[in-house]
Amino acid sequence: MSRRLYLTTCLLIALALCPSQLLAQSVDDSAANKLYIASDRATLKIQCDHDVQTLEEWPFTEAEKANAFSRKRLEGTIKSAFFTDNGQDDLSWVITDDDKNFSQTDLAEFVQNARGKHIVLFVHGCCVSFKEMEHQARDLQRELTKTMGQNVILLAYDWATPALMYTGSLRTMGTTQGRFNIFMDDLRKSLPGQKISLVMHSLGGNLFLRYLTESDKQMLITRKEKPFNLLIFSRPDMSFETFRPHLAEVAATGKESFILAAENDININLSGFVRSLKGKTFGSFRLGQFHNARELTPQLKVMDVSTLRQGHLILYKLIANLLANF
Numbered sequence: 001m002s003r004r005l006y007l008t009t010c011l012l013i014a015l016a017l018c019p020s021q022l023l024a025q026s027v028d029d030s031a032a033n034k035l036y037i038a039s040d041r042a043t044l045k046i047q048c049d050h051d052v053q054t055l056e057e058w059p060f061t062e063a064e065k066a067n068a069f070s071r072k073r074l075e076g077t078i079k080s081a082f083f084t085d086n087g088q089d090d091l092s093w094v095i096t097d098d099d100k101n102f103s104q105t106d107l108a109e110f111v112q113n114a115r116g117k118h119i120v121l122f123v124h125g126c127c128v129s130f131k132e133m134e135h136q137a138r139d140l141q142r143e144l145t146k147t148m149g150q151n152v153i154l155l156a157y158d159w160a161t162p163a164l165m166y167t168g169s170l171r172t173m174g175t176t177q178g179r180f181n182i183f184m185d186d187l188r189k190s191l192p193g194q195k196i197s198l199v200m201h202s203l204g205g206n207l208f209l210r211y212l213t214e215s216d217k218q219m220l221i222t223r224k225e226k227p228f229n230l231l232i233f234s235r236p237d238m239s240f241e242t243f244r245p246h247l248a249e250v251a252a253t254g255k256e257s258f259i260l261a262a263e264n265d266i267n268i269n270l271s272g273f274v275r276s277l278k279g280k281t282f283g284s285f286r287l288g289q290f291h292n293a294r295e296l297t298p299q300l301k302v303m304d305v306s307t308l309r310q311g312h313l314i315l316y317k318l319i320a321n322l323l324a325n326f
Contacts, residue, residue, distance in 0.1 A: 039092040039158035111190045117153045118195045125202025126161045126169035143320035180207045197230040205236040231257040240285040240292040256326050257300045261293040267312035
């Protein structure tokens with residue numbers, strides 16, 4: 001590693017691990033505890049007192065359809081949340097204050113509450129259940145609140161990954177991609193000019209990269225202001241060979257782009273090793289390996305987080321402070 005790159009990496013980590021006191025604010029617990037989730041798990045269900053209804057099939061009355069913020073909507077606890085492809089493009093939007101009781105919501109309500117705030121979209125990695133995804137989002141939200149107060153709002157995108165199934169997650173990415181593209185377009189159109197940052201962990205970064213390649217590039221890139229604020233690829237389990245040709249597109253869509261990579265991330269190294277079997281090389285070079293990611297500087301900021309020795313875990317505090325300071 002060059003001395004300049006080493007010093008830059010150390011400076012970025014030091015800055016990110018030290019919360020900005022200027023941004024720390026008193027927090028209204030009731031507002032800070034609201035967690036919005038847009039889920040692609042077609043069988044997401046809420047357990048009510050007397051009946052269970054699949055969210056997409058909930059029978060709205062005409063009066064409820066006219067009132068987008070009616071509190072008569074489905075409320076209760078999550079009954080089940082696993083993936084089946086029902087051929088629909090609709091997501092299940094839910095909100096929770098306590099991680100036990102959930103209420104049905106929608107994009108319109110999220111937009112109303114997100115006005116004037118820094119929106120952070122969290123896209124999880126593979127092989128996690130709905131509950132594990134929720135825990136990850138809640139941990140990130142907690143750190144964001146510490147550093148940015150009420151100026152930030154988190155939205156978790158729960159893509160259709162089967163729990164504990166890596167190959168199953170790879171298979172479902174093609175199906176969930178179309179819904180993610182529609183979701184991203186709807187979110188951006190509903191919040192024009194709003195500050196939106198993305199935190200993409202592990203395999204989740206592939207959804208965003210494919211969104212860039214499949215979306216209307218004329219709308220994304222040829223504009224005075226970049227459409228996204230920060231793009232953070234957290235330990236990306238992504239093909240370096242696939243990512244590199246789109247480096248210019250990534251740099252053109254985010255005001256700042258970070259890759260958090262390491263040499264001692266066993267999950268990333270194993271991902272590369274498996275793909276190298278039988279003499280195959282394409283795909284075995286993973287973006288989450290620092291020796292690969294550093295080749296993308298200076299277009300993107302690459303941080304070597306090997307010394308933190310956190311395996312494949314999400315570095316919540318580091319990410320929150322990057323979002324607060326850049």
